[in-house]
Amino acid sequence: MKRRILLILLCLFAAATSFAQRSGGHITGKVTSADDSPVAGITVELTETGAHAISNQEGVFSFRNIKPGNYTLLINLRNHEEVRRTVTVENNSTVTADLRIGLQVGELQGIIVTGNRNSFKADRTSQSLRIATPLLEAPQNIQVVTGKLMATQNIISMSDGVAKNISGVTRLEHWGDIYTRINARGGRLAAFRNGVNVTSSWGPLTEDMSFVDHIEFVKGPAGFMMSNGEPAGIYNVVTKKPTGISKGEATLTYGSFDLMRATLDLDGKLDKPGKVLYRFNLMGQTKNSFRDYEFNDRFSIAPVISYQLDEKTLLTAEYTFQHVTMSDLGSAYVFSTEGFAVYPRNFSMSNPAIVPSKINEHSAFVNLQHQLDDQWKLTAQIAHFNFKQVSSDIWPDAVLPDGNIIRRLYAFDGDIRNTYGQAFVNGDVTTGGVHHRILAGLDVGTKEALYDWGQSHQLDSANGYFNAHDPSYGMPIGGIPVFDRTTSLSQRAVSRVNQSYTGLYFQDELGFFDNKLRLTLAGRYTYVKEGEMEEKQFTPRAGISFSVDRSTSVYALYDQSFIPQTGNLRSGNPPKPITGNNIEFGVKKNWFDGKLSTTLAAYRIIKNNELSADPSGTPANPYVLQLGQSRAEGVEVDVMGEVVTGLSVVANYAFTDSYVSKEGGSNGNIITKGTRIAGFAKHNLNTWLTYTLQSGALKGAGIAGGFSWQAERSSWAWTTEPSRMSLPNYFRLDGGLFWEKKKIRLTANVFNILDEYLYTGADYGAYYYWQAEPPRDIRFSMAYKF
Known part of the structure; x- marks a missing residue:
């Protein structure tokens, strides 16, 4: 069938x-x-x-x-x-x-942004999302965080506050900014880069914003065309490409906790006719922390070259290298039997003698775009990722009521090699009185990963505890280990991933009545092989969108999900794939001649066999639990754009109710019906206002500010019984001043203005865990355009 x-x-x-x-x-x-x-x-x-x-x-x-x-x-x-x-x-x-x-060309610098007329609002997505439909007409909640918005907020990495710009999106804390886990709509958003699904168990490496143009958030089902994606949605990081305009920008950033950072962005032509273009981005950063002995030093190199082979064919090749040297991955983890946040924010269980962690990520893309004729365009792309990590992770063997802790240091090495291939066509044709936007394509990919956390060493013992009330950061009684890495990772790996997949998809958006009514019919066939396991599934998709007028549309969407999963169940059996179905309804409207956009969306997502972290696991045995069925439903509101000349707004609210709808689990760890899904806030409200003076001596100067508020937060991991202590509501106030004139831009931002003790965490049963956010944090940037 x-x-x-x-x-x-x-x-x-x-x-x-x-x-x-x-x-x-x-x-x-x-x-x-x-x-x-x-x-x-x-x-x-x-x-x-x-x-x-x-x-x-x-x-x-x-x-x-x-x-x-x-x-x-x-x-x-x-x-x-x-x-x-x-x-x-x-x-x-x-x-x-x-x-x-x-x-003049030079005067256009900084003016050409996604959407042109408003730097905080986008009208379309990038070509890497494959759809040719304007956002107003797309039957789905899709939002774009532009580069201008991130610059105003002084965001420097994917984990550095991007999430607050999109309704219902939260970042789940983990391992010192190695990777960014983004949650929304009751699940983890799949991580994409330039249209490629680069999600892995612990990856990809957090993108530095120096080489990022903008970030696209596709809320809800997108797996039908974007490979094996979560039904909650995806985020797609779009890297900077050559524009054909000769320009450059250098930026220096100084901030709290010894932050020093420099970036360089060069854009131009390699030949006079402009057939060969280039883009080159360079970044270097040193950064300490409000926690003692914690640091995160980085640099990245990102060259891009595009070649216009002829009038119809464009070839683009890009390479990105990111390097990180940082303190122990577990330095931010805090444990206590007494409750959350009972120790000072700067408390750490780590030790300055632990060998720093090192991570290298190489990625390469080759993209070919060919205009077949006036109506058809072919795009083909290959990509390769190579991620290597040599690191350690500290975790407790025991947490006692008197504050005594026995710490254990685990080796944590990783090697990820992913290769992807894509080819798709976009068509814009008319048959009779029906307009067709056609998309058809092929996805193939392999994901290989090796992890070693089999080596460990106990730092403390009953003869020499680490006491959290009176911490000593001298040499622990057990000493600092030197892990054996003379054997290749392929021989000592304790966890292996070897997955390959193939996907075929087809979509036709049929436009009726001068394209005022649009019916989307789509389907995807996916085949996945992992080890001896083989899974295949056909998943349909249907959507409808109607333009009430030039600036207003309403839509409805239905989609089915199929996502193979990996993880270690205590039973030893391989986890079952996620299956489910998704429904979404929404209203979109542009205001003030298209300068401001609003989206109201309501959805329901049902997932079978979802995985979640087993709270009884350790770094040496990171087991997962398989739920019976989970259900997420909610309402989202997004507002983005310019209200009046000079005043821009980004505001959003989400109500998210995500819970277990059918009992699941194993080996005594049963997640009962009605249990809230881990890692979410039921209410999530964010605002960011920016006002720029339009005349006078201070023309180009402005003020910006906003807040993030979360209520009824669930912890990031499961407990086997109701938590003894819930996470408090979350409120953070940020603000800034800026001035921009011709070639110079100055930006000063203050994060956590109220200096609140903000944290996320979980009740592990035997003890509590939490991870604190920085106290008041000041950041100053100077940019010069040339």
Whole structure:
């Protein structure tokens, strides 16, 4: 039956391709600057329909299958004069309309951002998400955190406050910023980079923002086209690409806890015609902590080269190297039998004599985009990730009521090698009176990982405890071990992952009544092999979206999930894959001529066989529990954009109710029906307001501020009985000042202004665990553009 459905979908695709007929006329043109240079990344609007097109590397834009009539093309750059041109479209003909911006190339620096007209709001996603549908028309809650917003908030890494910009999204603390785990809608958001699913048990390495252009959050089901993704959603980190505009920016950042950081961003042409472009990003950072003996030093190198082979073909190759040298991974973990937050924020169980952890991550992408004709575009991409970690992790053997602790240091080495291949086509065709946005593609990939946590050494004993009330950071009684790494990791690994997958997917968005009503039909066939296990599944998807007017749409979506899983069950059996179904409804609206966007979404996600950390596990035996069934349901509100000239807002609220709907577990660790899912807040509210002076001596100066509030928080791990102590509500206030004029930008931010003792944690039964956030933290950045 599943093969029959897949065959029918492929036949429909072939029929749509064979019988596609051109209807109406086309508009094409080129965007140039005042010095006659082509300008990429400019959004051109067709005002009568609300449709948008973005100029490519050659400055070319186009609109296809437009009904005959008179139309107005509009370019509206932030704080600059509009560019308009009227054109007449005739049936089965193409009209050329070039648009010239009255600014020099240098003056455009910093103006061209996603969405153009508002630096905090995006109208479309990147090409790496594969969909060609404007966000207003997409039947799903998709939000974009732009580079300008992150710069205003002085965000320097993926784990550094990005989550507060999206409704219901929280970061789950772990291992000193090695990787960022993002949660939403009752599950972990799958981590993507440039459209590739790079999620692993402990990875990928947290992205530094020096090479990141923007971050896309796809809330809810996305597995049908984005490989094996969580039904809760994904986040897609989009790296910086060449723009064809010669420019550069250097930034210096100083901050609390001895933060010193420098970045360099170079963008330009390698030849006069502009066929070969480059982008080069460099970052170096040293950073200590509010905890003694804790540090995190990093550097990254990210070169990108794009080559315009001909008018229809663009080849882009990029490489990113990230290196981290940091203190012991467990230095932030705190344990006590007395309750949460009973020790000072700067308390640590670690020891300065422990050998620092070192992590290296190499990633490479090669992307080919080819315009087959006016209606079809082919994209192919290969990617490879190589992640190596040599580290240690401290954990207690015993936590006693008098504050005495026996610590054990575990080796924790990892080697991850992932390779991916993708090929897909986007089509924009019309058959009769129906408009089709077609997507069809193939995903293949292999994920290999080796982990060694089999070696450990007891630092303390009954003859020499580590006492949390009176900590000593001299040499522990058991000494500091030197772990044996003379044997290759492939021989000593205690955990192995060897997974390969293949996915085929097809989607057709059918537009009726001049594309006001859009019906999305899609399906994906996934085959996964891991060791001796083989899993395959067909998952359908259906969505509908209706444009009430040019600025308002309503939508509904249904999707099924299939996600193979890895983990160590105490039974020794392999975990079952996640299956389930998802429903979402929403309303989207743009306000103030498209400057402000709002999204209201309601959803329900059912997942069978979800895994969660077993609280009785240790670093040497990190077991997981398999739930019977979990259910997540909630409401989300996102507001992003400009309210009035100079005043921008990012605000969101989410109500999330996530709980076990069918009992599950094993070996006495049973998670009963009604238990709340770990790692979430039932209420999550965030705001960020920015005001920029528009005139006067202080023109370009501004103030920004906002808060994050979470209520009814659940801990990050399961307990075998109701927790004796719940996590308190969370409130954090941040703010900043900035000034920007021509080539210079100054930014000063204060995080946790109220100096609250903020933390997350869990009740482990025998003791409590928590991890504190920094106290009041000041950060100052100076950027110079050239």
